[in-house]
Each structure stands twice: as structure tokens, then as C-alpha cells.
Amino acid sequence: MSAALDRLAGIDTRLYLVTDSAQCAEAGRTVAETVRSAVAGGVGIVQVRDKDIDDTEFLVLTREVVAAVAEAVAGTDRRVPVFLNDRVAVAGRLREEGTDVHIHVGQSDTPVAEVRALLGDAPLVGLSAAEDAEFAAARATGAVDLVGIGPVFDTTTKADAPAGIGPDRLGELVSQAGLPAVAIGGIDATRVPDLRGLGLIGVCVVSAICRAADPELAAAELLAAYGDGGAV
Ligand SMILES: Cc1ncc(COP(=O)(O)OP(=O)(O)O)c(N)n1
Ligand SMILES: Cc1ncsc1CCOP(=O)(O)O
Ligand SMILES: [Mg+2]
Numbered sequence: 001m002s003a004a005l006d007r008l009a010g011i012d013t014r015l016y017l018v019t020d021s022a023q024c025a026e027a028g029r030t031v032a033e034t035v036r037s038a039v040a041g042g043v044g045i046v047q048v049r050d051k052d053i054d055d056t057e058f059l060v061l062t063r064e065v066v067a068a069v070a071e072a073v074a075g076t077d078r079r080v081p082v083f084l085n086d087r088v089a090v091a092g093r094l095r096e097e098g099t100d101v102h103i104h105v106g107q108s109d110t111p112v113a114e115v116r117a118l119l120g121d122a123p124l125v126g127l128s129a130a131e132d133a134e135f136a137a138a139r140a141t142g143a144v145d146l147v148g149i150g151p152v153f154d155t156t157t158k159a160d161a162p163a164g165i166g167p168d169r170l171g172e173l174v175s176q177a178g179l180p181a182v183a184i185g186g187i188d189a190t191r192v193p194d195l196r197g198l199g200l201i202g203v204c205v206v207s208a209i210c211r212a213a214d215p216e217l218a219a220a221e222l223l224a225a226y227g228d229g230g231a232v
Helices: 002-007 021-026 031-040 055-073 088-096 112-119 132-141 166-177 215-226
Strands: 015-018 045-048 082-085 101-105 125-128 146-149 181-184 202-205
Touching: 015 031, 015 181, 015 215, 021 031, 031 045, 031 055, 031 215, 045 055, 055 082, 055 088, 082 088, 088 101, 088 112, 101 112, 112 125, 112 132, 132 166, 146 166, 166 181, 202 215
Parallel strands: 015 045, 015 202, 045 082, 082 101, 101 125, 125 146, 146 181, 181 202
Antiparallel strands: none
């Protein structure tokens, strides 16, 4: 666990934004504008997620997001990593160009060992996991930096998501995980207090920021409600 935490050094993991291009557009903003504002409000990790565009469009979108993060952190010592959802080939292309991007994969996506074979040791790798066998397999690879557990609450953002597991079950899973863990699914500022003290390194949101009238304010409110996450 401590080796995995070492690889996250310097990152404020408490608030992790996963982007949704359609939700940002409905709110009247680009993804990049949303990310710039949310990072200014305190988001410490960004994941680019869009299931409706091809790799070329995803490459362009990710470049915009990387630039938005750089603008938001300019003049500070903040390290705000950008993860790509699935798209290992796009991540490889960006890394070859010298852009420091990272990868999040699910259980049905490119296997973690393959991600490492393609991208090497440097990028952070996140994996969705929700049961003991998945955590054990993740630990056995020695290649997973953090796990995403959820949905913790019901969500409409991810079409194929199962029902929320609730904070109590989440707490059990976090203690089984043996890896740094973030929670995802249906999280907003009213629910964040229920996720304190569960041993998480942070919470992930999509709609709570992408649909917000003011992403900077939404991020600041989420962080105020989460605080230090509660004593681990
Ligand atoms: C941080 C984080 N945790 C979980 C997920 C879900 O990933 P996955 O199960 O691969 O589902 P899709 O996001 O690909 O629909 C995530 N994206 N991020
Ligand atoms: C990508 C993903 N994986 C599990 S739930 C989810 C979507 C979470 O979206 P929201 O924060 O809007 O409920
Ligand atoms: Mg996936």
C-alpha cells in the first residue's frame, strides 16, 4: 500500500473529476472550460471519459484538457494528473510526444499487464474493482496505482452501471482493497459527508461538476464537504 501511495505523492487525491462531454455541452461549456474551472476550484485528478468519439477526436479532446489543467495550475506547485478512460493507444501516442498522461481501465478493458507492456512503468494506472477477487488480482499485478470502487450511489451518468452499493459496503470493500481507493457513482456535496472516514484517498464525480452552473464553486463545495476525508 505504501509503495502505491508513494507513486501518488504530491497529488491532492481528495477530489477526482471524470469528464462527460455531453453534460458539459448541456451546461453550456466545453470540456476544457469545465476542467479549467474545476481544477481552479480544487479538483486534483482529471479523467477524460467520452464513449461517443473516435480515437482522433479523443486525442484532440485530451490535448485540450491537458492544456486546461496546465493553465489552471500555472504558477503553483500543484501536480494534477490527467487520466484517459480506456484509450491506451491514445495514451501511448501522447506519451511518445512527451505529454504526461495516465490510464484508467475497467475489468472489461485492456488488462493492466498489457497497459504496462504498452506504456511502461511511468504512467499511473487506475483500475475499477468491486470485489475481493478483483482486488487480489489487482494487487498481484503489482501494476495498479489506485482502484475505483462503485457505483456507491445510483447513477444515471454511466448507462450500464449497476445499483449503488452504499457507504457501508463501500467501507468494507475499501478495507479489503489493499490499494489506494477512490469512490465513484452518484456522489454530490450532500452525500460526500457519508464517505468520510472510510479509508478512501478521495471521491470521484462526473455530473456534480459537469452539470454544475459553476464548476469552480461546485468543486470548492465538494472539497469543503469532504474536508480531509476523515481520519484514515
Ligand atoms: C476512477 C474510476 N473508477 C471507475 C470507473 C469506471 O470504469 P469502467 O468500469 O471501465 O467503466 P467506464 O468508465 O469505462 O464506463 C472510472 N471510469 N473511473
Ligand atoms: C464512470 C462511472 N463509473 C462508475 S459510476 C460512473 C459514473 C458516475 O457519474 P456521476 O458522478 O454523475 O454519478
Ligand atoms: Mg472502462
